[in-house]
Amino acid sequence: MADATMNTNTQTASTDRIRRLIADPRRRQVLQYLIENDEEAVPIGELIAAIVDSKVPPAAGEDPIERITTELHHVHLPKLADASLADYDRDCETVRSQLDSTAEELRRTVSGLSVEAGSECR
Template sequence: MTDNMPARTVEQTADGGIAVDLGESERYRLLADSTRRAVLTVLDDTAAPVALQSLARDAAAARYSSGDPPDEVVEQTTVALHHNHLPRLADAGLVEYDRDRKRVVDCSNEIAVL
């Protein structure tokens, strides 16, 4: 995935944080997908690492209009997160994804996305 990602600028801010310039087209590409938007929304509400299965259930519920999503939807979301969405968000520096432990940590509060 990183082969197609445009170059980005990473700088330290005056307050010791990190500023990442993802570029306009990369920001649009990342946020164009409703699953990735749901993931970032779910992760924004917690500071602790989140289990992949729990994140998939919450992200699927955020997109599912009538009650709890069926198990098949949660499973499809889990697979999509693991193979597609989380690696993309991790490449952009917005999350940390531990594939072995299947844990996700939100990094978007630690960086300023320009």
């Protein structure tokens, strides 16, 4: 009985962590792009270009490429890598999805979410 309770608590904590990660529109964009690229290693520049072309506008007066590059390198990609949702290779400047069959529910959730226009990264 204690093992079942521990597994449930671990799964809940893990699910809550994933929900917090994908609550951010920028991380949803990253995961969606990686899913669409069928788990191939994606150059960071390609990912940045896809995000710049997306529906989430940068704040007025900001250079979108510089902001997105900084956010990806220092915030979003490390968080996704820490959660084992992405493999972020700083040296090669690539990122690859680490979603597998155990994360199929996450795939459906991320694929079903739309990135809200006008939302900013946190």
